[in-house]
Amino acid sequence: MDDALKDALKIAYSPCPNDTFVFDAWAHGRIPGAPVLDVTFADIDITNGMAERGEFDVLKVSYAVLPWVLDEYALLPCGGALGRGCGPLVLTREPGLDLTGKTVAVPSERSTAYLLFRLWAADTLPHGVGKVVVLPFHEIMPAVRDGRADAGLVIHEARFTYQQYGLHSLADMGEHWESTTRLPIPLGAIIAKRSLGAGMLRQLADAARTSVRMAWDEPEASRPYVREHAQEMDPSVANQHIGLYVNEFTANLGDAGYAAVRGxxxxxxxxxxxxxxxxxxLNFV
Structure with missing residues (x-):
């Protein structure tokens, strides 16, 4: 094994275009002095479990899992995904379906999408849904289309593709969140082990912020990495995905970002x- 990789920090993030775009420069050693990374790709439901088990030094996780892991991990103030107009959707086969007593498929119960859904349901469905079932996110739209679930909670690129399944958007969880709080939507967080020490945590934050800015400055440089891991996603959808989830909050959570997470x-x-x-x-160091 290469000596540098042997001493590298173990990091896991998703193969989604926003993550590969953000981490491209750092993962490929183009940031002078940045800690070397040993990258593993995993969907966020997997990285959430890794965080709960204390695996890996740095992880991209859902903000929803933070209450279970912040004793061991610190939230980095950059590198994650918050935004506006980018929330999860509830999809149905027929428009305007009343979800009372119905079955809803969700990608995880330890996800921001699920928390936003439950907060929306608490405000709008006085008698609640009938049953929640957990499915891998790529199975949710087919399950709704085929009648195996009455509705589905979808995330990411499904915002752009659900009409191909003949489905309708019943409600936008992000729209509900933004209209009731005036805050951005907190989706994915970057966390690092507190045991690395305050100095290393600051280095990690600096590297993440630099990697984001390098991706913005030279977007063409990241395209091979994004394309390699985009799982046959249409390039235009990948670009929309990056445009939605990589923004000023990725470079710096700021007061509004922290208020959104705490809220x-x-x-x-x-x-x-x-x-x-x-x-x-939520204190960084």
Whole structure:
């Protein structure tokens, strides 16, 4: 094994275009002095489980999993995904379906999408849904189309492709969140082990921020990496995906970003969906 890789930090993030775009420069050693990375690709439901088991040094996870992992991991103030107009959708076969008592397929119960869905349902469905079933996200639209679920909660590129399945958007979870909070939608977070120490955590944040800015400055440089891992996604959809999920909050959470994260997790805790956060849980170092 190469000596540099032997000492590299183990990181896992998704093969989605936003992550490969953000991490391209860093993963390929184009940031002078940045920690070397040993990259594993895994969907976010897998990385959420890795975080709960304390695996890997750095992980891209759902903000929804933070209440279970912040004792061991610190939230980095950059590199993640927040935004506006990019929330999960609830899809149905027929427009305007009343979801009371119906079955809804979701990609995970430890996801921001699920928390947003439950908060939306608490506000709009006084009698609740009938049953929630967990399916891999790529199986959700076929399940709704084929009648195996009455509705499906979808994320990412499904926002652009659901009409190909003959489905209708019943509600936009992000739109509901933004209209009720005026805050951006917190989706994916970058976390790193606190045991790495404050100095290394700052280096990681600096490298993540630099990698984002390099991707913006030279978008063509990342295209081979994005294309390699985009799982046959249409290039125009990949570009839309990057445009939605890589923005100013990726470079710096800022006050609005932190308010969005705390707001989501505080509301979710009030509904009994996640454990409550301690006052300093989101502190970086």
């Amino acid at each position: 989501l997790l505080t509301r979710a805790a009030a509904e009994g969906l996640v454990p409550p956060l301690s006052p300093d849980a």
